[in-house]
Amino acid sequence: xxxxxxxxxxxxxxxxxxxxxxxxxxxxxxxxxxxxxxxxxxxxxxxxxxxxxxxxxxxxxxxxxxxxxxxxxxxxxxxxxxxxxxxxxxxxxxxxxxxxxxxxxxxxxxxxxxxxxxxxxxxxxxxxxxxxxxxxxxxxxxxxxxxxxxxxxxxxxxxxxxxxxxxxxxxxxxxxxxxxxxxxxxxxxxxxxxxxxxxxxxxxxxxxxxxxxxxxxxxxxxxxxxxxxxxxxxxxxxxxxxxxxxxxxxxxxxxxxxxxxxxxxxxxxxxxxxxxxxxxxxxxxxxxxxxxxxxxxxxxxxxxxxxxxxxxxxxxxxxxxxxxxxxxxxxxxxxxxxxxxxxxxxxxxxxxxxxxxxxxxxxxxxxxxxxxxxxxxxxxxxxxxxxxxxxxxxxxxxxxxxxxxxxxxxxxxxxxxxxxxxxxxxxxxxxxxxxxxxxxxxxxxxxxxxxxxxxxxxxxxxxxxxxxxxxxxxxxxxxxxxxxxxxxxxxxxxxxxxxxxxxxxxxxxxxxxxxxxxxxxxxxxxxxxxxxxxxxxxxxxxxxxxxxxxxxxxxxxxxxxxxxxxxxxxxxxxxxxxxxxxxxxxxxx
Numbered sequence: 001x002x003x004x005x006x007x008x009x010x011x012x013x014x015x016x017x018x019x020x021x022x023x024x025x026x027x028x029x030x031x032x033x034x035x036x037x038x039x040x041x042x043x044x045x046x047x048x049x050x051x052x053x054x055x056x057x058x059x060x061x062x063x064x065x066x067x068x069x070x071x072x073x074x075x076x077x078x079x080x081x082x083x084x085x086x087x088x089x090x091x092x093x094x095x096x097x098x099x100x101x102x103x104x105x106x107x108x109x110x111x112x113x114x115x116x117x118x119x120x121x122x123x124x125x126x127x128x129x130x131x132x133x134x135x136x137x138x139x140x141x142x143x144x145x146x147x148x149x150x151x152x153x154x155x156x157x158x159x160x161x162x163x164x165x166x167x168x169x170x171x172x173x174x175x176x177x178x179x180x181x182x183x184x185x186x187x188x189x190x191x192x193x194x195x196x197x198x199x200x201x202x203x204x205x206x207x208x209x210x211x212x213x214x215x216x217x218x219x220x221x222x223x224x225x226x227x228x229x230x231x232x233x234x235x236x237x238x239x240x241x242x243x244x245x246x247x248x249x250x251x252x253x254x255x256x257x258x259x260x261x262x263x264x265x266x267x268x269x270x271x272x273x274x275x276x277x278x279x280x281x282x283x284x285x286x287x288x289x290x291x292x293x294x295x296x297x298x299x300x301x302x303x304x305x306x307x308x309x310x311x312x313x314x315x316x317x318x319x320x321x322x323x324x325x326x327x328x329x330x331x332x333x334x335x336x337x338x339x340x341x342x343x344x345x346x347x348x349x350x351x352x353x354x355x356x357x358x359x360x361x362x363x364x365x366x367x368x369x370x371x372x373x374x375x376x377x378x379x380x381x382x383x384x385x386x387x388x389x390x391x392x393x394x395x396x397x398x399x400x401x402x403x404x405x406x407x408x409x410x411x412x413x414x415x416x417x418x419x420x421x422x423x424x425x426x427x428x429x430x431x432x433x434x435x436x437x438x439x440x441x442x443x444x445x446x447x448x449x450x451x452x453x454x455x456x457x458x459x460x461x462x463x464x465x466x467x468x469x470x471x472x473x474x475x476x477x478x479x480x481x482x483x484x485x486x487x488x489x490x491x492x493x494x495x496x497x498x499x500x501x502x503x504x505x506x507x508x509x510x511x512x513x514x515x516x517x518x519x520x521x522x523x524x525x526x527x528x529x530x531x532x533x534x535x536x537x538x539x540x541x542x543x544x545x546x547x548x549x550x551x552x553x554x555x556x557x558x559x560x561x562x563x564x565x566x567x568x569x570x571x572x573x574x575x576x577x578x579x580x581x582x583x584x585x586x587x588x589x
Contacts, residue, residue: 004212005478006232007193008201009586010257011250012185013243014162016223016236018216019170029103031094040094044101047141052081054137061313073130080134102142109135164225166215170197185227187234189215192478193511201229202514203287205257205535209234230585256582260538264295268541272548276523278541279531280332281509288330290534295541298335300531301396301457301509302327304380305342314376320383325390334391337457337507337531338384339436341376342366342398361462361471366399371408381416388428396457398436403445406435406452436509438462443491446498456499457531460510464488483512484568489521489559496526507531516543516587517572520579523547524556539586546579 031040055078063071080086086108093104109132116128162184169190184206188197191210201208207229218236219225226235226246235242268278279300280291291299307315307323315323328336343365370377384395395413400406413433420427437443438459450456460483465471467487470480482488492508499506507529512518514536522530523544530540544552555575562568576584 002212002215002218002234002236004187004209004215004232004234005192006208006228006230007191007195007198007210008186008206008208009230010205010207010253011229011246012162012164012207012227013238013246013250014164014184014225014227016166016187016219016221016225017163018219018221019165019167028097028107029100031098031100034098037095037098040101041091044090044094044104044138044142047101047138048081048087050141051134051137052078054141055081058313076130077134077137080131081138086131086134102139105135105139105142161224164227166219166225167197168216169195170200185225185229187212187215187219187225187227189213192481199283199533202511202533202535203281203283203290205290205533230587253585256585257535257538260542261294263538263541263545264293266295266541268297268544270523270544270549270552271546272550274528274549276528276530276544277507278537279337279507279509279529280534280537281531282327282331282534285326285330287534288327291537292330292332294534294537296332296534296537298333298337298392299327299331300337300507300529302336302338303342304339308341308343317379317383320380321386324383324387328387328391328393331391335393336391337394337396337434338387339396339398340367340380340384341370343369361465367397367401367405367409368399371405374412377409377412378416381413382420382425382427385417385420385427385431386425388431389426393428394432394434394455396434396436398459399438399462400435400449401439401441403448403452406449410452437495438466440467440491443495446495450498450502450504453504455505456495456507458492458495458506458508458510460488460492460508460512463491463510467491482565483515483518484572485565486560486563486568489525489556489568492522493525493556493560500526505529514540514586516540516583517569517576519543520547520552520572520575521556521559523549524552524554536586539583543576543580543583 031037055074058074059071059078062074089108089111090101090104093099093107094101097104099107112128112131163182164185164187165183166187167189169188170186183204186197186201186206186208188195188210189212191197193210195210197210198208207227209227209229209232211232212234215234215236224237224243226233226238226242228234228246235246238246268276270276277297278295279298280287280294280296281301281303282288282291282299283303283306288299304324307320324338328334381395384393387393397406397409410433417427417429432454434455434457435442435449435453436457436459437446437449438461440463442449443463446456464483464485465481468480468482468485470477496506506527508522508527509531511532512522513530514532516539519530519540520543532540555572558571559568562571573584576587
């Protein structure tokens, strides 16, 4: 039994499927027949040619969309790709040691890592990152050709046991590519409650545990696994008694989920009839279908960056427009709040360049990148305004820190509308613009912000980590990122009071919205628009339908008088058990 962090509730008994990098297993993989060396070398050379062709296309596309300077990184990668030293090292390993092309590439990468590790200058460390990108690009072309040394794909697996992904971490681009696969659980060695693995798991309603150190050294593909996403437990190769017990818990959990989803067509309202909106956070079209299934009344947060993260180049205006249009027309009530690009931190794309930052989450990211890349910004705003004709659409700007930033972005929106009108391009003139309050400075200056925006969305995930100055994915300090905290609730009350006082629509779209204990307090504090992973909507609807407004207000008033997170957690756990003890399984431990 191994302990991690429960990031998506539920229990699954299944079989492990290891997620390797594009270069495959680290153990050397040899050719079955030395006579295949020539074919394997040619196999590698073709992958290099395909990677070069891909990079040449990227140079042209990125230069056209973002300017020549943005394309320089791909020019550098082309130069690395044509380095005779790199190619000859791979050829030698294939020819002299009978390694597969993927395995030879892996060995060469490991050699470069060891060599660069002895160099302290930052410049050379950056070159290693470029080298790694090039090698991974070649590796991805090799992998697409179904190298026999690699694991079987999930689509062609045998047997009916649920599949549990086991990985060191799941990157944003991986999270989206895994979105359609038959996954029943996720376990990762790193990451926290707001990691991409966690977001993927919650959007699909599957159990997940992160922060299980060393799990890859213990698990092979095909091993039986138990994943308890609430307690944060992973059992490798469980015995018969453990398997029987957890299968029973698994059946009970999914029976509860199925019974709750029966309320999908009922309006969300408190016991005394107060209406609320339960919206969905989505990343892609699969999440839209999930939102419809559970009865969401709209999309409260559409994360557009995942379109960019799954592309090797910059999505153009037409591609963005069509993608947003499809999301809108398929969403519940065609109501969608589209968040502009929130790149940076752990969500990076090569065509915006690479900056070495000691703390990227507090560095060059989100709206800061947007404002420095006006062509990128204007292209996305044009696509959103045009797609807005197909539904009730709002545009949300993330990580606003100052009033000056908001005024700049509002000016760009006005100018973009004027240019579309002048060009005769059809667009929606009624698209509302809003601010995502996730930086404490914006929360403190909320009154000034409200004078320049149509609506507010509270991003509690980042707001919490910035408020307590702790990286939520750093296991040493992640315990400080506690949503059931006196400081968090007081800041939220300040923002909600200001919005309700001015009649400004306000939504909370962080993970707190889907956590039963938090939802009780938020409703009592005056929040009426909750946006969450689709899987949590039935539980929150059931919970808030079992309390009166006066009850929730008493809960909120009492919580705001408490001094510690432990006191708040204990108090709300007791209230939740009084109202509906079965719903406790949907909350964090």
